[in-house]
Amino acid sequence: MHRTDTGATLVEDAPPTAPPTxxxxxxxxxxxxxxxxxxxxxxxxxxxxxxxxxxxxxxxxxxxxxxxxxxxxxxxxxxxxxxxxxxxxxxxxxxxxxxxxxxxxxxxxxxxVPAGLTRPPLPGITADLPPLPLPLLVSRPPARLPDYGMLCPLHGAVGCAVPSAPDLAALHLAFCTADPLTAPPLDADTAHALAGLLAAHLRAGEAHGHPDTATAVERTLRAVLARLPGTPAGRRRPLVRLAAEYAHAAGVLRMQQGRNATAMTCFDRALSWSELADDPATQVAALSDMGNLARLDGDPGSALGYAREISRVAPGRHWAAAMSQVSQARAHALTGDVRQTVRHVGRARLHLDHIGVRDESDAPWLSIASMQLRVEAGAAAALRDVAAAVDDPRLALRAVSAARTALRLLGPHQLPSSRLLFTVRIADCLVCAHDPDSAISLLGPALESATPGLPALVAHELRGLRDRLATQPGRRPELAETTRRLTELAR
Missing domain, CATH: 1.10.260.40 (lambda repressor-like DNA-binding domains)
Known part of the structure; x- marks a missing residue:
């Protein structure tokens, strides 16, 4: 884990001795x-x-x-x-x-370019792949950028047209097969194609869990990295930014598959490349996901370190501060620290009141509603975890309120797995509030329509609820049936 730098910026003092100039x-x-x-x-x-x-x-x-x-x-x-x-x-x-x-x-x-910056996250991943052209795994790329959180690496959030599917495929093939040492600098059409393709792959991977999506993302990342050594320094930034976005996307897709060690490697590379590209949005996203993995591993110390680092990489940004605070709340909740958990949840909510134009220019996915969704979802998980640790039904009821707010904020185009995640979280909070009957009643319709093969984070939430229900007294048929169904879905 990277260390957190100390202190705020101060006026530079004259050195006491005569150091090098x-x-x-x-x-x-x-x-x-x-x-x-x-x-x-x-x-x-x-x-x-x-x-x-x-x-x-x-x-x-x-x-x-x-x-x-x-x-x-x-x-x-x-x-x-x-x-x-x-x-x-x-x-x-x-x-x-x-x-x-x-x-x-x-x-x-x-x-x-140092070898460490051109080394892809997953060595050897392309060994068994067929030769190019690879199937793009998507048939409908987005019409314009930004899309699914992806900015144009050349023009930011101004709004760029993405080539049609046939042109995108041709541009992708040309980019991946060109000699990286003699290829021309990244042109606008190719930049738009690569960013649009990544957005489409992310959407397909999260919606359908296609096993080859992460491999396709990593394959393109290798081509991006191969271009870096021969690109003039003044024109490297778009490529480095693409490398950061592709590495982070590969990590997200691997994490959904439950391959946490591989995902952590991807996030670490994404963090390095996004620092070099001066891309605070990807830095914050990578650190947030690294904190998620640390919590899954039961490592609150590392999770807290990643959460604090978020504020350092994006100083003065209220959206980043809100994410930092809610991530710190979740880390403290793992240790049963009620005071710190509640304190950081409150601070995260305060930062929501100050999000402005500067914050919105940092991240294309940012809006008041989307930030409130992230904060309330994280607050619900933190309050639930600390309520379970100290057996406090009052804290659990506060978690129920936060989780219901997050569920209401889900947009109409959100994936069914996201809606299931928040429904399960509400039910889990109800169990922690000593109300398992309400939890079982809420879960019924949601579990009927769910299918196995869910993303790893949703499966983790299901297992947590299942284990809590298993400790409830009594042998009621509905309790046993809900526990059985949760076990089936969480495989």
């Missing part, structure tokens, strides 16, 4: 600025690998931590002497020194 803040053209952002990303990588916070590293070189923050964001340049000092201190084996030298020389091709 840092040059002024950068005011360069886009390719040069991109080169220094690349240096900053490499510095962040090596600092975290060394286990140091920004403040600790700054102390080592005699500076305030804000200087290190500016270096990592590419808004301040190091001198070669500082770069050499950082390289030696962090054990970067010449990487930081060489990256600084290339940035100073202004090489248009930019520094070589």
């Amino acid at each position: 840092l040059s002024a803040d950068t005011t360069t053209d886009a390719p040069a600025a991109d080169s220094w952002r690349t240096f900053g990303a490499r510095l962040r990588h090596w600092r975290r690998r060394a286990g140091l916070t920004q403040a600790q590293l700054a102390t080592e070189i005699g500076y305030d931590h804000t200087a290190v923050s500016r270096l990592e964001h590419g808004t301040r340049r190091p001198t070669p002497r500082v770069a050499d000092q950082l390289d030696q201190l962090l054990g970067a084996a010449g990487d930081l020194s060489a990256t600084c030298h290339r940035a100073e020389q202004g090489e248009q091709a930019g520094p070589p």
Whole structure:
């Protein structure tokens, strides 16, 4: 897990001694600025690998931590002497020194992309795949972007047309089969095709659980990564952003299949690439899902660390702060800490009142209703977990209210599995409130229409409710039948 940097930004103090000189803040053209952002990303990588916070590293070189923050964001340049000092201190084996030298020389091709950034999350996944062209697994791509949370990697949320299905297939095939070292930079039509295809694959994977969807996503990710070394530094960002989105999507699809270790690897790569692309929405999404996996593993400490990191990667964004707070509530709930759970739920709800235009520009899926849905769904789970831990029916009834709010906020186009998830969560909260009869009555219609093969998170919720029902006193037929049906669906 990445460490959380310390403190808020402070005015930089004059160093007590005469350290190596840092040059002024950068005011360069886009390719040069991109080169220094690349240096900053490499510095962040090596600092975290060394286990140091920004403040600790700054102390080592005699500076305030804000200087290190500016270096990592590419808004301040190091001198070669500082770069050499950082390289030696962090054990970067010449990487930081060489990256600084290339940035100073202004090489248009930019520094070589480190091997760690071009390594896909799932080695060997394409070994048994048929040769291209692969089936796209979708017949109806979206007409425009944004769609299903996917932005255009070149133009953001302005609204870009996605090529028709035949053209999309041809563009995808050309992209995946081209020689990555001689291929031209990413053009608009191909960018729109790759983003639209990913949105369609995500929708198909979540709706139908097609086993090959994650493999298809990973296959395209490999082609994206192969293009990075030969792309000029000033034109890499769209590719890196696509890499982050594809890696996160692969993680989501693997998590739905119950392959949690593989999903965590995908999310970790997505986090690295989204940091390099300065994409806070994907960073927050990756950290949120990493927290989900930590909770599934019964690791509240790691879940809390991921939740706190959300605020660091998107400072000043109320939507991210709300997600951070509700994730912290869920982590504390696992330990039975009532005070902290309730406190963080309250803070998450307060941030909803302050979401504005800036927040909406960060994430295409963001709206007041969608954020309230996420907060209330998380609040219901947190309050339920802590109510179960301390056996407090009053907390469970608060969880019921939150879960019912989340269910009401579901849109008409939401997947049936999402509606089932919240219905099961309400029933689970009712059981924790010592009202199993109401829970069984609520579950009846929902379980009749459900089919096996549900996403892993829904199956996890079903198993939790089943285990709680199994502890209820009495041997009533309806209780036994509900428990049996939950077991059948949760396989």
